Amino acid sequence: MQAAVFYGPLDLRVEERPVPQVGKGDVLVKVEACAICGTDVRIFHFGHRAITGPQILGHEITGVIAEKGEGVEGYEIGDRVVVDPIVSCGQCFFCQRGLTNLCLVFKERTEAFGYYYPGGFAEYVLVPEKAVRRGNLVKFPEGLSFEEAAISEPMACALNGQLLSRVGLGDRVLVIGAGPVGCMHVALAKVLGATRVFVAEIQEARLSEAKRFGADRLINPAKENLREVVLAETQGIGPDVVIVAASSRKAQEEAVELAAPRGRVNFFGGLPKDDRMVQVDGNTVHYKELFIHGTSGATTAHIRTCLDLMGAGRIDGKAYISKVISLQELPEMLREIQKGPYLKVVVKP
Known part of the structure; x- marks a missing residue:
């Protein structure tokens, strides 16, 4: 072979x-x-x-x-x-x-x-x-192509993150990073009931892709002030969930500052070994009652759910x-x- x-x-x-x-x-x-x-x-x-x-x-x-x-x-x-x-x-x-x-x-x-x-x-x-x-x-059934089935595993990783972040009905979600998994986060957030999904990405080609998956507001932090835009879009409160789908220490630190009180912050993307120490203001976490967590991989159950979502035409x-x-x-x-x-x-x- x-x-x-x-x-x-x-x-x-x-x-x-x-x-x-x-x-x-x-x-x-x-x-x-x-x-x-x-x-x-x-x-x-x-x-x-x-x-x-x-x-x-x-x-x-x-x-x-x-x-x-x-x-x-x-x-x-x-x-x-x-x-x-x-x-x-x-x-x-x-x-x-x-x-x-x-x-x-x-x-x-x-x-x-x-x-x-x-x-x-x-x-x-x-x-x-x-x-x-x-x-x-x-x-998985005949109605789903092999090509689609092959992406069920990375989509399952995103689903694991969505569930850990408790994305649900009425949430405002900010996804930082519009790579393939970032775009999967956009679609999954909408399936789970998020009413507004914002995407931040400095690469214009990737940012434009996110619109196809249901993003409500595209933000290029190199051209717009991310904090000002997100606060304006959320009546000054901030997003309920911030998912950092990028390998960026700076983005993880900024996510903590952007999240709404009682918000959930997901460090979804791993960091390089030589730049992995994140500085977080403890008082911000304390007074805003934030929940910060990570996501690593997925289970077979997550994969099966993603196959079902694609098979049913939900994604x-x-x-x-x-x-x-x-x-x-x-x-x-x-x-x-x-x-x-x-x-x-x-x-x-």
């Missing part, structure tokens, strides 16, 4: 690899689509502590079950499935509470597809018995897909993607 194999920073080779052998309890998935994540781009450029190489990247995976091992129940050859990338242990403190994205074993060794296990930038991916038993294969998954490419185009796309006007780029091996 053809696969995109990562050997080190800026060294990704599309080469021939043997099709994985199916053992007892395993499932072999013929990959129909695997979307590019921002993490894939960072790994390509800078590497990752959990990947020594060579390794097949890609964790936003969907396809068709091509083969199943002895003892596999509940799945049939030909089933259309999404692969939940996090392979949780099922036994730790957080797994027992259903918080599989916080699994202690996963956190310790990044036990996920495209990291610990070979990923989906290949013609086939093997889902091992442990992942099959943990329910990492999520079936237009196709609108997020900027381009579909072949496996051979992937190395060059990983160089280009940060420069181009892309939301989600999907690889079809």
Whole structure:
């Protein structure tokens, strides 16, 4: 089979690899689509502590079950499935509470597809018995395309953030950052009942994209005073929820100042290791009674909900897909993607 194999920073080779052998309890998935994540781009450029190489990247995976091992129940050859990338242990403190994205074993060794296990930038991916038993294969119906299904995982991460921030009926929500996940936050906020969604972004091309997903007010902080605009739009009170969907310490600090009293502030985007110490005015948090939290990953239940939302037409998954490419185009796309006007780029091996 053809696969995109990562050997080190800026060294990704599309080469021939043997099709994985199916053992007892395993499932072999013929990959129909695997979307590019921002993490894939960072790994390509800078590497990752959990990947020594060579390794097949890609964790936003969907396809068709091509083969199943002895003892596999509940799945049939030909089933259309999404692969939940996090392979949780099922036994730790957080797994027992259903918080599989916080699994202690996963956190310790990044036990996920495209990291610990070979990923989906290949013609086939093997889902091992442990992942099959943990329910990492999520079936979805014919009405949803493979390309849409592939973006259910990043959308699930956004949904996790929305639910943690308790976005609901009547909320005014500010999303800082209009990348693909930022735009997913916009649509999800509207589905959950937000009446006004504001988007702040300094890249004009990205900012204009946010309008397609239901943003009510677009703000370029390089051209307008973000605080003045947001206060004017919220009768001087501030947004009920501020989601920082950008890797920016400054944006996280500003979010705390912008939020309304009793507001919820979500540090959704992770920060670079060399610029991750955020300064927060403790009195602002104290007197405004703010809630500050983060979001990391998603659970299988979040993925299933996003598949249902797209399948029911509540969210237009196709609108997020900027381009579909072949496996051979992937190395060059990983160089280009940060420069181009892309939301989600999907690889079809």
